Every structure is written in C-alpha cells, then in structure tokens.
Amino acid sequence: MSDRFTEIAAVTGAAGALGRASAVGLAHEGAKVLLFDRDEAGLKADRRAVPGSVPVVGDATKPADVERAAAVARKQLGPVELLVAAAGMVGPSKIRHRGR
Numbered sequence: 001m002s003d004r005f006t007e008i009a010a011v012t013g014a015a016g017a018l019g020r021a022s023a024v025g026l027a028h029e030g031a032k033v034l035l036f037d038r039d040e041a042g043l044k045a046d047r048r049a050v051p052g053s054v055p056v057v058g059d060a061t062k063p064a065d066v067e068r069a070a071a072v073a074r075k076q077l078g079p080v081e082l083l084v085a086a087a088g089m090v091g092p093s094k095i096r097h098r099g100r
C-alpha cells in the first residue's frame, strides 16, 4: 500500500452514495474499513462491495452507537486513522426558502 493512504478507516453513511464510494476506494487502496450506517440492508450490500470490511449498524447521532462502533473497530481492525463522515441527509436549506 502507498504511504499516501491510511490503513484503517471508518466510514459513516457507508450505505449511501458518498460513503459507499469512499469505502470502495479506500479498500481498493488496501485499507481495512469499518462501515457504519443505520441502514442494515444497505450495509449488507456494502460488505460484498468492500472486501474485508466490518459493518456496524447504528445511528451517528447516538453516542452509545458511536462508542460501540469505535470499540468494534479497535477490536477487529485496530486504531482508526481516518474518518469519512458521510452520514447525513440531503434536504432543503433554510436559506433557500428565505426572502422573495
């Protein structure tokens, strides 16, 4: 693996478009990846696309779920060196609806 890339990564929103693309790319570069998302079915599909990955179902807004994911990462992969925070949703911004 190139020095430019991390070895152990965690990706939130891993079942979504950006998260999955990030996880696939990191694994392609040789990283071991923890996949975190509240979408269990999506994570199952991810696991096939990201070899050697470890999925954790949870809600990124719940500290207990995040702690659990961190513990799984430490135990099964090692210390996480890079976090891709892609959990979220696309919605209308308040700014867009002001004025006029």
Ligand SMILES: NC(=O)c1ccc[n+]([C@@H]2O[C@H](COP(=O)([O-])OP(=O)(O)OC[C@H]3O[C@@H](n4cnc5c(N)ncnc54)[C@H](O)[C@@H]3O)[C@@H](O)[C@H]2O)c1
Residues within 6 Å of the ligand: 012, 013, 014, 015, 016, 017, 018, 019, 036, 037, 038, 039, 042, 058, 059, 060, 061, 086, 087, 088, 089, 090, 091
């Ligand atoms: N796609 C883009 O071009 C783009 C551009 C700029 C910003 N963003 C932002 O990046 C984020 C990801 O975009 P995307 O296109 O991959 O969205 P997406 O809807 O495809 O994926 C989002 C994923 O996050 C998960 N998720 C949402 N809330 C969660 C939570 N609380 N805990 C755990 N998982 C949660 C969902 O289950 C889903 O799998 C969004 O916040 C979006 O606003 C996206």
